[in-house]
Amino acid sequence: MYDFSKEDPAIWDAIADEQHRQDNVIELIASENIASKAVRAAQGSVLTNKYAVGYPEKRVYTGNEAIDKIDKIAKQRAEELFHAPYANVHPHSGSQANQAVYAAFLEPGDKILAMSEHAGGHFTHGQKNNFSGQLYESHFYGVDPETELLDYDKIREIALEVKPKLLIAGASAYSHIIDWHKFREIADEVGAIFMVDMAHIAGLVAADLHPNPMEVADVVTSTTHKTLRGPRGGLILAKEKYAELLDTAVFPISQSGALEHVIAAKAIALGEALTPEFHQYAVQIVKNAQAMANVFKRDEKIRLVSGGTENHEMTLDLNATGLTGHQAAELLYSVGIATNKELLPLEKGDTMEGIRVGTPTITSRQFDESDAEITAEIISDVLNHPNDDQLLHDAAAQVKALIESHPITR
Ligand code: PLP
Numbered sequence: 198m199y200d201f202s203k204e205d206p207a208i209w210d211a212i213a214d215e216q217h218r219q220d221n222v223i224e225l226i227a228s229e230n231i232a233s234k235a236v237r238a239a240q241g242s243v244l245t246n247k248y249a250v251g252y253p254e255k256r257v258y259t260g261n262e263a264i265d266k267i268d269k270i271a272k273q274r275a276e277e278l279f280h281a282p283y284a285n286v287h288p289h290s291g292s293q294a295n296q297a298v299y300a301a302f303l304e305p306g307d308k309i310l311a312m313s314e315h316a317g318g319h320f321t322h323g324q325k326n327n328f329s330g331q332l333y334e335s336h337f338y339g340v341d342p343e344t345e346l347l348d349y350d351k352i353r354e355i356a357l358e359v360k361p362k363l364l365i366a367g368a369s370a371y372s373h374i375i376d377w378h379k380f381r382e383i384a385d386e387v388g389a390i391f392m393v394d395m396a397h398i399a400g401l402v403a404a405d406l407h408p409n410p411m412e413v414a415d416v417v418t419s420t421t422h423k424t425l426r427g428p429r430g431g432l433i434l435a436k437e438k439y440a441e442l443l444d445t446a447v448f449p450i451s452q453s454g455a456l457e458h459v460i461a462a463k464a465i466a467l468g469e470a471l472t473p474e475f476h477q478y479a480v481q482i483v484k485n486a487q488a489m490a491n492v493f494k495r496d497e498k499i500r501l502v503s504g505g506t507e508n509h510e511m512t513l514d515l516n517a518t519g520l521t522g523h524q525a526a527e528l529l530y531s532v533g534i535a536t537n538k539e540l541l542p543l544e545k546g547d548t549m550e551g552i553r554v555g556t557p558t559i560t561s562r563q564f565d566e567s568d569a570e571i572t573a574e575i576i577s578d579v580l581n582h583p584n585d586d587q588l589l590h591d592a593a594a595q596v597k598a599l600i601e602s603h604p605i606t607r
Contacts, residue, residue, distance in 0.1 A: 198241065220605055223534045223572055223596055227510035227555020228369070228397065230426045231562070231607050233469060236462045240428050244458035251448060252287075264457050271464035278403050278467050281411045281434035286463050287447050287455045288431030291396045291420035295321045296328065298416050298433060301446035302363055302390050305332045310361035310389070312347075313337035316542045317370035317512070319394065336361065340371075340542045345503035347371075349379040356387045366410070367394030367418075370539055370553050372486075372506035374407055381413040393417045396431075398508055400424025400557070403470040404479030407508065415439065424482060424509050424557050426475075427466025430459045478560060482509045485556040488566035492573035498581055502541060502551065510555035512539050518580050522549035528583055529576060533596035536576075562603040571599060 202209040219231075244264070250257040253265035268286070275284035288294035303309070309329070312318030316339040320327045323335025336359045341348040356364060364384045366375055377393060384391035393410035399419040401407040410417050417434040421427035435443055448455070469475055486506045493501045493513060500514035515525050522538030529536050529552070538549040554576070556569060564572070575592050582588045 221533065221597075221600055222530075223599060224558035225534060225536045225554045225556070225572070227537075227553050227557065228420075228423045229555075230423060230557045231605060232422065232426060232428055232462070232466065233607050235465045236426075236428055236469075239461040239465055240458050242458055242461065244461050245456075247457055249455045249457045250453055252444060267457060267461045267464060268455070271460045271467065274464055274467035274471065275432055275434065278470055279411050279417070279434050280409060281417070282437040283435045283440040283443070285433040285435075285443055285447050286430075286460050287452060288418075288433060289452060289456055289459070290429065291319075291394070291418065291431045292321045293447075293451060294418040294420075294431035294433050295394060297443065297446040297451045298392055298418055299329060299333065299363070300450045301439070301442045302392075302416075303333055306334060307363070308334045308336060308359055308361040309363045309365060310336045310338065310352075310356055310359050311365035312368050312371070313339045315540045315544060316340045317368040318365075319367075319369045319396070322365050322367075322394065333363075340503075342543060345542050346373055347375065349376065349383070352380075353383045353386070356383045356389070360387050361389050363392055364389040365392050365394060366414075367392075367396065369397055370510065370512050372503060372508055372511045374507050377408055377410045377413050384415075390415050394419070396420040397423050397510065400426060400470065400475075400479050401483070401508055404476045406479055406483060416443070421463050421466060424479065425466060425470060426478075426557070426561065427470075428459050428462035430456070430463055432463070481565070482556050482560045483507070484566050485560050485564055485569035486511060488569040489554060489556065489573040492570055492577060496577045496581070499577060509557050510553055512541065512551045512553050513580075514541050514551050515580065516550055518583070520580060520583060522552050524583075525552050525580055528589075529579055532575070532579055532589055532592040533600070534572070534576060534579075559603075561607060562605055564599075564603055568599060568603065571595070 249264045253268050271286040272284050309323050311322035321329050324330045338352045338355050366380045391414050393414040396419050421430040490506045498517040502512040526536050526538050536552045539551045539553040541551045544550050579592050
């Protein structure tokens with residue numbers, strides 16, 4: 198990176214601090230990852246200087262010859278990777294991708310049906326503290342109280358009652374394969390548009406480890422920075438017939454200038470995701486998550502929500518430890534392990550009685566199953582003995598050893 202320590206020491210030093218933090222933490226926040234040096238270089242390139250309002254060959258300003266090439270490559274790669282007839286790589290974020298889809302298909306006041314936040318849904322799927330819950334009439338489905346898995350019969354029942362205009366599948370904290378076909382059937386039965394937000398699992402879909410929602414969904418949104426391992430950003434995929442509607446919903450309805458430095462970085466990440474190495478990486482993400490889950494299953498106080506994982510993440514119910522999610526996350530962070538507090542499907546209030554644990558970043562650091570198991574054992578020890586100073590000290594030393602043997606090389 199260009200050394201600007203003299204021009205702006207405050208920002209230079211803060212970035213150095215963040216680099217140091219990332220190097221020295223076992224990062225288990227399921228939505229984070231380590232983008233490659235090429236992705237990061239593109240984001241810091243001269244492309245940030247260029248105003249690119251509109252789409253290739255139909256720009257508002259002159260001078261977009263190189264920009265248009267980049268933009269088209271990113272779009273083509275997204276279409277190739279996800280077998281999508283149409284992709285739009287312009288959304289600045291996952292939230293903006295969702296916003297554009299709603300703008301395309303809904304009028305204010307229309308009904309949407311999505312997964313509840315307690316069950317693992319995202320707040321841009323209709324929560325009242327978000328534009329989606331303020332502009333549209335939102336309804337929610339949860340998970341089965343016994344299995345903590347999606348109950349498609351129940352979702353169907355709710356859909357028949359609500360009659361949503363848009364049915365949304367996809368989650369931020371759900372650790373199992375989602376049956377897109379069952380959702381499609383429900384959407385058809387009630388005459389709804391079917392949208393999938395695959396932000397969390399996009400990398401697993403790219404690697405063919407999870408079914409591709411494009412097979413049946415009308416429209417699919419995603420972020421590019423989670424398991425997909427690209428720059429922070431969003432994208433939309435859809436059936437060809439929605440191309441014009443969605444293009445307009447992104448620009449001019451919800452965005453102005455495209456972030457072409459980010460689109461170039463998305464193109465690079467999408468290219469990386471098309472390689473056999475990425476496939477191996479995605480396979481390892483799941484193996485590492487399952488290795489961690491097996492350790493938690495043996496713990497008498499930590500309860501693994503839904504009893505297992507089929508993707509990159511899992512939620513731990515901490516009620517028997519006496520710790521809230523916030524306390525547990527802070528405690529783990531004190532020994533060098535980053536997680537986040539999480540709502541539990543059956544939690545009555547909104548304390549956040551659990552934590553979410555994910556493996557995309559440690560897998561980018563070359564952790565294998567035995568490293569993942571050791572990490573889970575440290576978590577288990579710490580959460581079972583929150584007041585044992587010697588144990589916490591030893592845990593921090595174990596974390597340090599793991600980190601030092603897995604330096605970030607990307
Ligand atoms: N959709 C899902 C399922 C997510 O988990 C997230 C982020 O956590 C988003 C959308 C929003 O993405 P962004 O933070 O890029 O707006």
